[in-house]
Amino acid sequence: MYSMFIMVLLVIIAGWLDSRLDWGQIEKPEKEKSS
Amino acid sequence: MITGHFGLAAGVKKIAPRLPLWSLLLATFWLDVVFTILSMFGLESFAPMNPAHPAYGQVVINAYYTHSLVGAILVSVVTGWLASLHWKKEGGTVIGAVVFSHWILDLLVHRPDLPILPGNLGGLPLLGFGLWEYPMVSGIIELALALGGAYLYYRSTMGLKSSQRRRALTASMLTGALLLLLFVTNVLGL
Numbered sequence: 001m002y003s004m005f006i007m008v009l010l011v012i013i014a015g016w017l018d019s020r021l022d023w024g025q026i027e028k029p030e031k032e033k034s035s
Numbered sequence: 036m037i038t039g040h041f042g043l044a045a046g047v048k049k050i051a052p053r054l055p056l057w058s059l060l061l062a063t064f065w066l067d068v069v070f071t072i073l074s075m076f077g078l079e080s081f082a083p084m085n086p087a088h089p090a091y092g093q094v095v096i097n098a099y100y101t102h103s104l105v106g107a108i109l110v111s112v113v114t115g116w117l118a119s120l121h122w123k124k125e126g127g128t129v130i131g132a133v134v135f136s137h138w139i140l141d142l143l144v145h146r147p148d149l150p151i152l153p154g155n156l157g158g159l160p161l162l163g164f165g166l167w168e169y170p171m172v173s174g175i176i177e178l179a180l181a182l183g184g185a186y187l188y189y190r191s192t193m194g195l196k197s198s199q200r201r202r203a204l205t206a207s208m209l210t211g212a213l214l215l216l217l218f219v220t221n222v223l224g225l
Contacts, residue, residue: 006213010060017206021203023055026195
């Protein structure tokens with residue numbers, strides 16, 4: 001039961017915090033490849 | 036394998052940063068969402084082996100439709116296609132793969148109770164490597180997935196503008212903390 005509750009919290013809270021970040025502006029990671 | 040599923044989903048953000056985290060978290064648990072709906076109609080079921088003392092991995096699962104290999108592929112493809120309508124082909128492919136990752140991780144820990152065909156048609160052998168029989172091993176794998184996923188999520192925020200760093204750190208820390216809390220409650224059978 002507690003696990004279920006935390007799962008819901010995880011989706012809502014982590015999802016909300018993530019949505020506040022501007023992922024549209026994310027820079028292409030300068031690949032570790034270049035090394 | 037609850038925590039493991041969510042840990043993996045958080046880690047996928049590293050390769051698909053533009054997909055919202057909620058969609059990945061929901062995708063990783065999507066087979067169980069469909070399972071919950073079917074169980075309401077009595078088509079599938081889930082019960083602790085010892086209801087008086089529920090324990091980690093000690094469960095009897097009858098999920099012959101959603102958790103059959105073919106059923107899981109079908110749900111993954113349909114979900115991926117639906118996701119592609121909103122997040123384009125690339126996003127849909129990632130979502131579909133995350134949905135199917137649920138079955139792969141379940142294959143590791145479930146006792147042989149995963150059929151190949153829906154409804155166990157043909158009575159083919161049931162699948163499952165049964166790592167739940169070794170709770171320490173399955174627990175370590177879950178913890179590694181949770182910590183690894185939280186770390187990869189944090190790494191995925193590195194490409195964000197520096198003005199977003201504080202928010203990114205808060206999101207990473209809370210995601211990691213909730214994954215750990217989920218792991219603890221799951222292992223304690225709470």
